Amino acid sequence: MSAIVDARALVREYRMGEEIVHALRGVSLAVHEREYVAIVGPSGCGKSTLLNLLGVIDRPTTGELSIAGERVDRLSDARATDFRLRRIGFVFQRFYLMQALTARENVELPLAEAGMAGTERRDRALDLLDYVGLRKRERHRPSQLSGGEQQRVAIARALANRPALLLADEPTGELDAYTGAEMIALFERLNADGTTIVVVTHDEDLARAAKRVVHMRDGEILG
Numbered sequence: 768m769s770a771i772v773d774a775r776a777l778v779r780e781y782r783m784g785e786e787i788v789h790a791l792r793g794v795s796l797a798v799h800e801r802e803y804v805a806i807v808g809p810s811g812c813g814k815s816t817l818l819n820l821l822g823v824i825d826r827p828t829t830g831e832l833s834i835a836g837e838r839v840d841r842l843s844d845a846r847a848t849d850f851r852l853r854r855i856g857f858v859f860q861r862f863y864l865m866q867a868l869t870a871r872e873n874v875e876l877p878l879a880e881a882g883m884a885g886t887e888r889r890d891r892a893l894d895l896l897d898y899v900g901l902r903k904r905e906r907h908r909p910s911q912l913s914g915g916e917q918q919r920v921a922i923a924r925a926l927a928n929r930p931a932l933l934l935a936d937e938p939t940g941e942l943d944a945y946t947g948a949e950m951i952a953l954f955e956r957l958n959a960d961g962t963t964i965v966v967v968t969h970d971e972d973l974a975r976a977a978k979r980v981v982h983m984r985d986g987e988i989l990g
């Protein structure tokens with residue numbers, strides 16, 4: 768099995784005037800292809816900070832990080848943006864869909880950025896909406912969708928360019944229990960179909976569904 772995530776001694780410090788916040792104090796983590804990992808721990812322990820490093824949204828202060836075989840800890844912003852587009856799918860607690868676009872157009876956006884042509888793009892977006900059970904909502908804008916439906920559109924968008932790694936930060940945080948359970952089932956199906964997943968969550972049901980749970984405390988991984 769090849770390592771999709773190879774993180775070594777990741778440190779992330781934030782400078783706040785005189786004070787330094789030690790958000791990550793040396794985190795090492797390996798995640799292999801087709802794994803499904805949940806990261807849990809108390810508020811402020813560094814979960815989102817770590818996920819943002821894995822998603823190359825942010826860069827470590829020190830440490831080494833390879834994602835899908837590429838070193839990403841020192842990428843420039845432009846290269847990081849390109850890397851994210853090609854290799855990473857990211858799902859957020861608050862969906863972050865484009866409000867002016869329809870469900871299909873939201874899913875098409877990363878495909879267009881990757882240079883896929885019009886008709887192929889449309890077909891792929893419809894396939895993805897079909898996969899998450901939303902084919903019939905393709906013309907709806909986010910405000911015309913339920914929370915669970917918006918999150919499923921966000922997942923379809925995250926999968927658009929066939930990412931090596933799907934990351935999700937509290938994906939059930941804004942959803943009721945029933946809709947959350949649907950989301951958990953969708954993540955399990957995605958993983959069964961071959962997607963490597965790392966999810967940050969307070970949701971015990973979601974953590975239980977993952978195949979491995981990583982516990983964090985005060986900027987470190989326990990155990």
Ligand SMILES: Nc1ncnc2c1ncn2[C@@H]1O[C@H](COP(=O)(O)OP(=O)(O)OP(=O)(O)O)[C@@H](O)[C@H]1O
Binds near residue numbers: 811
């Ligand atoms: N941009 C920032 N500037 C300064 N400090 C930050 C920044 N982002 C996070 N921190 C600090 O780093 C620590 C870790 O934050 P992080 O958001 O990773 O926590 P978390 O585990 O995701 O918490 P939660 O479960 O509440 O989302 C916290 O003490 C936080 O205050």
Ligand SMILES: [Mg+2]
Binds near residue numbers: 814816
């Ligand atoms: Mg967080």
